[in-house]
Amino acid sequence: MKIIRASESYDIVVIGGGNAALCSAITAAEAGATVLILEAAPKAYRGGNSRHTRNFRCMHSEPLGPLIESYSEDEYFNDLMKVTNGETDQGLARMVIRQSEECMPWMERHGVRFQPSLSGTLSLARTNAFFLGGGKALINAYYRTAENLGVDVKYDASVTHLEVDDGEVLYLDYIQREQSFRLSPKAVVVASGGFQADTDWLARAWGPAAKNFLIRGTPYNRGVVLDDLLRQGLEQVGDPTQCHAVAIDGRSPKYDGGIVTRLDCVPFSIVVNKDAERFYDEGEDVWPKRYAIWGRLIAAQPEQIGYAIIDAESLELFMPSVFPPIKADTIEDLAIKMDLPAQKLRATVDKFNASCGDTSGFRPTELDGVSTSGLKPPKTNWARPIIEAPFYGYSLRTGVTFTYLGLKVDENAQCSVGNRPVSNLWAAGETMAGSILGQGYLAGFGMTIGTVFGRIAGKEAAKYAN
Amino acid sequence: MLIDTKEEARRQSEICNACRYCEGYCSVFPSLHSNREFSDGDIIQLANLCHNCRGCYYACQYTAPHEFDLNLPAALAEVRQDSWEAFAYPRFVATHFQKNGMAIALATSLCFAALFVLTQWLGRGNGEGFYAFMSHDLMVVIFAPAFVLPLASLIVSLRRYWLAVDGTRIELSHLHDALRAAANMHNLAGGHGEGCNFEDEDRFTQARRVAHQLVLYGFLLCFASTSSGTILHYAFDLSAPYGLFSLPKLLGVPGGLMLTWGAVWLFRLKLKADPNLGSMAARNGEFGFIALLGFVAASGIVLYIVGQTAWMPLALATHLGAVLAFFLLTPYTKMVHGIYRFAALVRDAQRKTDSNSP
Ligand SMILES: Cc1cc2nc3c(=O)[nH]c(=O)nc-3n(C[C@H](O)[C@H](O)[C@H](O)COP(=O)(O)OP(=O)(O)OC[C@H]3O[C@@H](n4cnc5c(N)ncnc54)[C@H](O)[C@@H]3O)c2cc1C
Ligand code: SF4
Ligand code: SF4
Numbered sequence: 140m141k142i143i144r145a146s147e148s149y150d151i152v153v154i155g156g157g158n159a160a161l162c163s164a165i166t167a168a169e170a171g172a173t174v175l176i177l178e179a180a181p182k183a184y185r186g187g188n189s190r191h192t193r194n195f196r197c198m199h200s201e202p203l204g205p206l207i208e209s210y211s212e213d214e215y216f217n218d219l220m221k222v223t224n225g226e227t228d229q230g231l232a233r234m235v236i237r238q239s240e241e242c243m244p245w246m247e248r249h250g251v252r253f254q255p256s257l258s259g260t261l262s263l264a265r266t267n268a269f270f271l272g273g274g275k276a277l278i279n280a281y282y283r284t285a286e287n288l289g290v291d292v293k294y295d296a297s298v299t300h301l302e303v304d305d306g307e308v309l310y311l312d313y314i315q316r317e318q319s320f321r322l323s324p325k326a327v328v329v330a331s332g333g334f335q336a337d338t339d340w341l342a343r344a345w346g347p348a349a350k351n352f353l354i355r356g357t358p359y360n361r362g363v364v365l366d367d368l369l370r371q372g373l374e375q376v377g378d379p380t381q382c383h384a385v386a387i388d389g390r391s392p393k394y395d396g397g398i399v400t401r402l403d404c405v406p407f408s409i410v411v412n413k414d415a416e417r418f419y420d421e422g423e424d425v426w427p428k429r430y431a432i433w434g435r436l437i438a439a440q441p442e443q444i445g446y447a448i449i450d451a452e453s454l455e456l457f458m459p460s461v462f463p464p465i466k467a468d469t470i471e472d473l474a475i476k477m478d479l480p481a482q483k484l485r486a487t488v489d490k491f492n493a494s495c496g497d498t499s500g501f502r503p504t505e506l507d508g509v510s511t512s513g514l515k516p517p518k519t520n521w522a523r524p525i526i527e528a529p530f531y532g533y534s535l536r537t538g539v540t541f542t543y544l545g546l547k548v549d550e551n552a553q554c555s556v557g558n559r560p561v562s563n564l565w566a567a568g569e570t571m572a573g574s575i576l577g578q579g580y581l582a583g584f585g586m587t588i589g590t591v592f593g594r595i596a597g598k599e600a601a602k603y604a605n
Numbered sequence: 606m607l608i609d610t611k612e613e614a615r616r617q618s619e620i621c622n623a624c625r626y627c628e629g630y631c632s633v634f635p636s637l638h639s640n641r642e643f644s645d646g647d648i649i650q651l652a653n654l655c656h657n658c659r660g661c662y663y664a665c666q667y668t669a670p671h672e673f674d675l676n677l678p679a680a681l682a683e684v685r686q687d688s689w690e691a692f693a694y695p696r697f698v699a700t701h702f703q704k705n706g707m708a709i710a711l712a713t714s715l716c717f718a719a720l721f722v723l724t725q726w727l728g729r730g731n732g733e734g735f736y737a738f739m740s741h742d743l744m745v746v747i748f749a750p751a752f753v754l755p756l757a758s759l760i761v762s763l764r765r766y767w768l769a770v771d772g773t774r775i776e777l778s779h780l781h782d783a784l785r786a787a788a789n790m791h792n793l794a795g796g797h798g799e800g801c802n803f804e805d806e807d808r809f810t811q812a813r814r815v816a817h818q819l820v821l822y823g824f825l826l827c828f829a830s831t832s833s834g835t836i837l838h839y840a841f842d843l844s845a846p847y848g849l850f851s852l853p854k855l856l857g858v859p860g861g862l863m864l865t866w867g868a869v870w871l872f873r874l875k876l877k878a879d880p881n882l883g884s885m886a887a888r889n890g891e892f893g894f895i896a897l898l899g900f901v902a903a904s905g906i907v908l909y910i911v912g913q914t915a916w917m918p919l920a921l922a923t924h925l926g927a928v929l930a931f932f933l934l935t936p937y938t939k940m941v942h943g944i945y946r947f948a949a950l951v952r953d954a955q956r957k958t959d960s961n962s963p
Contacts, residue, residue, distance in 0.1 A: 184670075190666045193626055252796070252799075258628060259625065271629045271630070271796055271797055272629070272661070272663075272664030273624075273664055274626075275664050276660075276807075279664070280807075283808060395666075395671060397624075397667070398624055398626070399667075399673075459619070461620050
């Protein structure tokens with residue numbers, strides 16, 4: 140394909156069109172730079188995974204906007220350390236946490252609006268600020284702000300290559316409408332997310348099981364730029380098997396199913412694999428603390444599928460999800476409808492029911508200790524027999540949220556090759572989040588990282604370009 | 606038809622119920638989230654609560670080309686439209702006017718012609734001013750039924766609505782809440798008070814909210830003007846024409862100007878807005894209705910201006926014709942949205958009190 144030299148010239152090209160990209164484009168434009176955003180998705184799907192988000196985690200010393208009480212740096216930091224098993228760059232993490240507080244007013248100034256914590260998410264009312272209308276409303280506001288600042292945006296513009304030579308990006312190539320273009324901006328910000336939408340890449344890391352994973356967010360985060368840069372020796376962080384994955388409704392679309400495919404029924408169910416056998420304690424902990432491990436648990440089962448079975452008693456104990464459950468009057472009929480071995484499922488349910496004891500202490504919203512006895516694996520909370528017809532079932536599959544393999548950056552969001560910085564290359568958002576946390580995840584931290592590092596990258600790139 | 610639009614709105618509501626991102630935009634979402642399943646009545650109530658501000662469309666990550674194909678403003682608009690037709694009395698009249706601007710224009714012309722004929726040959730009174738051309742008694746004979754019959758029809762419709770949405774006994778606090786929400790168009794404010802997404806895709810503007818309130822308050826002023834005239838006529842034996850500083854004029858002139866201005870503004874906004882986010886079927890009828898509303902007001906102002914000239918009889922017949930058509934068509938045009946909206950707000954106030962009590 141012939142490469143056309145683009146006639147426009149920009150100080151800064153931002154690769155990607157999600158939260159991190161927009162935060163850096165806006166910051167750079169406000170610092171006086173001319174900025175171009177190259178977004179791989181068409182306009183209707185702009186905004187990457189950010190369009191699926193609902194909140195960001197924000198430190199605050201007193202009530203702030205919709206956030207109640209306070210959330211200190213140390214508490215925030217400890218929450219993070221708990222979920223990452225210590226796989227955290229403490230310096231960068233603390234920096235992000237500290238800067239999260241000033242993010243909220245910055246976001247408001249640039250058009251983002253907040254709302255009180257959504258119904259069903261009261262546990263986050265103190266720590267996470269919810270975007271009014273969700274992530275797409277945030278993205279829309281940022282695009283408006285950016286365009287008012289004179290930032291140009293090209294949609295359907297997928298970056299294929301950055302030429303890095305002797306510690307400097309010389310030019311970059313992108314494809315738009317089957318035509319290849321070349322640009323030589325003064326500086327580049329990479330904010331093009333992880334690689335989770337490239338299931339071949341996932342399969343290389345995970346084995347063929349990954350082909351059965353569903354991708355919760357955008358199909359456009361295929362890691363093209365990440366791969367291109369890592370091949371050229373840029374400093375990398377994290378390993379490709381680390382990803383955030385949850386158990387979602389097995390009937391969800393392959394891509395972009397987003398928040399509505401989440402299933403909160405597991406603690407009140409028994410979960411079996413396709414051989415109708417249980418494989419893990421469904422009641423180990425409250426759901427928000429456990430939902431991220433179920434992605435991996437399901438991934439380890441044959442054909443990467445699971446089935447949650449509940450009875451009529453439990454149907455209203457969790458948030459409704461996008462698809463109605465499969466319903467039947469007997470366990471056997473339910474098994475047939477869900478393609479499970481009927482006698483086997485009957486036996487599994489009977490065995491579970493027989494091991495349930497006194498259920499008078501059942502409390503759906505707390506660890507109630509109502510557990511099975513003599514069952515393997517046990518169910519240690521909310522173990523109530525499944526006896527009340529009709530019976531309901533949901534299929535479960537692994538839904539990948541994002542991957543951790545990424546570009547290593549310093550506190551200025553700058554990338555490096557060998558031991559020295561690339562003079563005109565910065566990275567922000569998911570694509571460098573591995574620099575801060577290598578595993579585990581804290582709800583709302585992704586948007587915080589993207590906002591903090593997006594702003595830093597924009598500022599540094601503009602400083603360089605001026 | 607009716608079944609299909611509700612089915613589609615139900616499908617979308619179930620997705621919203623699993624998502625909840627739009628909870629802060631308007632009253633529809635808190636009401637939606639209080640259900641797990643949606644009866645037909647629930648869907649009708651949601652549809653009539655929706656003010657078509659479109660916030661939830663532009664904020665939605667599931668709009669086409671996504672396979673979930675969310676377009677809640679349009680889905681609810683279609684249900685709303687169908688519900689107004691279904692509850693109208695007599696039903697067949699609504700079928701003709703709700704979706705048909707031409708029919709509205711035709712009815713208006715007929716009313717005008719009829720009044721023109723009446724003023725020319727029948728009605729000559731010996732009164733002063735307007736009444737020289739149409740006696741007060743004749744006006745009453747024509748307009749009293751034109752006011753009372755639609756009112757009776759609206760009462761039937763309201764009752765049908767209330768039964769469909771399982772409304773309960775209305776208390777003063779419910780009315781108070783509903784009035785407050787209607788008075789400042791709370792549901793067109795976008796949750797953050799910055800308005801709605803009607804003019805320019807996802808940009809929030811106050812235009813529609815302000816234009817609508819110009820129409821609403823303009824209309825109320827005009828209505829108050831007519832009422833005050835009636836009171837002056839019967840109680841104080843003071844009959845038209847009234848001077849500029851009389852109550853009917855002090856209320857009517859600003860009211861007429863506001864109504865005209867608001868109607869023209871709404872018409873233009875509607876031209877700019879994406880038709881795919883409203884009821885496509887009713888679009889034509891809605892334009893017809895706004896035009897009629899604007900015409901009622903504008904012809905009133907013209908009448909005031911040419912009142913002392915030879916044009917007066919023509920202007921009078923035009924204005925009264927438009928007013929007559931407006932009243933007669935009230936139960937069968939977009940005008941009816943006012944009472945359903947209000948009923949929905951009252952019902953929503955009931956839901957909130959119910960869910961707050963233990
Ligand atoms: C369903 C879901 C819900 C979530 N909810 C939350 C939440 O509530 N709070 C939270 O903090 N985090 C949440 N996350 C995680 C969050 O989405 C990410 O942490 C965050 O959006 C990352 O932002 P980003 O800008 O780095 O990437 P993205 O928003 O994914 O943006 C990447 C952009 O790069 C573009 N792109 C990719 N490749 C190229 C290329 N070659 N050329 C040009 N452009 C390219 C993409 O089209 C996209 O626009 C959620 C994720 C999912 C999937
Ligand atoms: S309109 Fe879309 S974003 Fe809003 S609640 Fe419904 S599904 Fe969620
Ligand atoms: S269009 Fe506006 S009023 Fe209607 S449901 Fe959506 S946000 Fe609410």
